[in-house]
Amino acid sequence: xxxxxxxxxxxxxxxxxxxxxxxxxxxxxxxxxxxxxxxxxxxxxxxxxxxxxxxxxxxxxxxxxxxxxxxxxxxxxxxxxxxxxxxxxxxxxxxxxxxxxxxxxxxxxxxxxxxxxxxxxxxxxxxxxxxxxxxxxxxxxxxxxx
Numbered sequence: 001x002x003x004x005x006x007x008x009x010x011x012x013x014x015x016x017x018x019x020x021x022x023x024x025x026x027x028x029x030x031x032x033x034x035x036x037x038x039x040x041x042x043x044x045x046x047x048x049x050x051x052x053x054x055x056x057x058x059x060x061x062x063x064x065x066x067x068x069x070x071x072x073x074x075x076x077x078x079x080x081x082x083x084x085x086x087x088x089x090x091x092x093x094x095x096x097x098x099x100x101x102x103x104x105x106x107x108x109x110x111x112x113x114x115x116x117x118x119x120x121x122x123x124x125x126x127x128x129x130x131x132x133x134x135x136x137x138x139x140x141x142x143x144x145x146x
Contacts, residue, residue: 003092004092005042005044005048005092005094005096006048006094008020008028008030008042008044009027009028009044009045009046009047009048012028012030012044012046013046017030018128018130019031019032019033019128019130019133019137020137021041021137021140021141021144022140022141022144022145023046024043024066024069024070024144025062025066026043026045026046026059026062026063026065026066027043027044027045027046027063027066028043028044028045028046029041029042029043029066029070029140029141029144030042030043030044031128031133031136031137031140032098032128033127033128034123034124034126034127034128035126035127035128035129035133036118036122036123036124036125036126037100037101037102037103037106037115038078038101038103038126038136039074039077039078039080039101039136039140040098040099040100040101040115041070041074041098041099041100041140042096042097042098042099043063043066043067043070043096043097043099044094044095044096045063045094045095045096048094048095049094049095050089050093050094050095051089051094051095052087052095054095055095063095063097067085067097067099068085069144070099070140070144071083071085071099071101072143073140073143073144073146074099074101074140075101076143077136077139077140077143078101078103078136079103080101080102080103081102081103081104082101082102083099083100083101083102084098084099084100084102084114084115085097085098085099085100086098086100086115098115100115102115
């Protein structure tokens with residue numbers, strides 16, 4: 001069972017998570033490990049909870065609002081034409097949202113499918129790399145906190 005989100009939240013709290021974009025009211029915005037769709041983000045809650053159902057109404061609303069604020073930032077900073085939002089928690093069984101920008105220049109069949117319709121080798125082909133992604137992270141933080 002993966003503990004990736006819990007580990008990333010602990011590191012973010014300590015100021016040591018390299019993929020941390022910024023803190024938001026409901027948690028932490030992280031650049032995802034897979035960057036085949038540039039700007040793919042994860043919203044992790046603070047504190048970590050098993051699912052969105054573990055939150056009261058106000059915290060649920062806050063999390064969902066923060067999720068869409070990140071989507072707005074992706075659209076404005078990167079020119080994404082759409083953003084896909086996913087809350088699963090199956091492989092890492094804690095609340096976290098995948099916030100995935102989509103681009104008009106994606107191949108048609110892939111653009112019309114979900115972000116995980118890409119071949120695995122393409123998804124694994126571009127990984128988070130701090131030196132390359134630092135400027136993007138700063139742009140997104142400015143747009144989110146704007």
